Amino acid sequence: MGDNQIYPYIAIVIGVISLSTAAVFVKLAGDVPPSIIANYRLLLAAFLMLPYxxxxxxxxxKMLKKKEWILTILAGISLAIHFxxxxxxxxxxxxxSSVVLVTLQPIFAFIGTYFFFHERFSSGTIISMFIAIFGSIIIAWGDVQIAGKALYGDLLAILGAIFITAYFLFGQRVRKKVSMMTYTCxxxxxxxxxxxxxxMILKNSFFHYTSFEWSIFVFIAIIPTIFGLNLLNWSLKWVSSSVISMGIVxxxxxxxxxxxxxxxxxxTxxxxxxxxxxxxxxxxxIASTRRKRKMKMTITP
Incomplete structure (x- = not known):
């Protein structure tokens, strides 16, 4: 393998590490409302992409039609709820627990393609889904032994996986017409x-935060959102989507x-x-669906 062929794989490793920082940044933000962190993650990321x-x-x-705007709006709302x-x-x-349960997104995506695009399930796909679900049950069972609120957190994480799936399903048609940068912006x-x-409804403060908390807002907008995602999307030019999917796992x-x-x-x-x-x-x-999946590869923000 030549040096040029190694670069995409290096980019995947750096991209996955960058994505891994998101949950840690949220925890480091302490008492900052999660919806405020989510707000600044999307707002600052969009602001950075907007000039380009x-x-x-x-x-x-200008090419986007009314139906595509509706789908994009629904996608944006789903993404906000996900965060x-x-x-x-x-x-x-x-x-x-939270990140591994959110990573169940590919399974929800495939279920979505089954209902919306009539994707067929192979025996390998069904077995793999049951294996992953069994793993999530073990995590939930272990967490409920620790505290009831941990199970509530697990359920919220699974709900997050469902809404990021909705984001991808709504945006699938739009992404065929415009570039990744335009659509995500x-x-x-x-x-x-x-x-x-x-x-505003919750009356959360937008401005009264420490310099450390403001740095968290900036880092979570740049490292996992811009830096991580862009490296993975750049790698798609040289490696298959299944390779990147396996990296994100x-x-x-x-x-x-x-x-x-x-x-x-x-x-634990x-x-x-x-x-x-x-x-x-x-x-x-991923191995069982790599040849049959109709959905174009999309990467979790």
Missing amino acids: VVVKKRQEI IVWFESLQYTSVA IAYSIGAIMLIMYN FEPVGAAILAYFLLEETI WSQWLGGTIIIFGLLLF
Whole structure:
């Protein structure tokens, strides 16, 4: 393998590590409302992309029709809800449990394609889904032994996986017409607007935060959202989507390691066992669907 062929794989590793930082940043933010963190993640990310989209991709925006705008708006709303419930889950359960359960998104996506696009299930797909679900049950059972609120956090994380799936399903048609940068900038902007209204209803403060908390807002907008996602999308030019999917499956591993060193979070036996089973099930799932999947590869923000 030549040096040029190695670069995409290096980018995947860096991209997955970057994605792994999101949950840790949320935890480090302490008492900041999760919806505020989500708000600034989308708002700052959209702000950083906006100049490029306005200057270079203006024609793509003009090409969007009414139905595509509706789908994009629904996608942005789904993304906002995903961040609200996922970030909220981190107030109740560990980084390891939350991130590994959110990583179940590919399974929900395939179920969505079954209902919307009549994707067929192979025996390998069904087996792998049951393996991953079994792993999530082990995590939930272990967490409920620790505290009832941990189970509530697990349920919020699963809800987060469902809403990020909705984000991808709504945006699938639009992504065929416009570039990744244009679509994500619009969807992030819509999600940010929704979160602004949501935070206004809750009367959450937008400005009274410490310099450390403001740095968290900036880092979570740049590292996992811009830096991580862009590297993975750049890699799609040279490697298959299944390779990147398999890389993303290991995001919970990176998140758990970072949480161990930065947050001093220990990993229970149920999280180790359940997480390992889920990762194995997802790898088997990706391998069994790589040839049959109709959905274009999309990467979790």
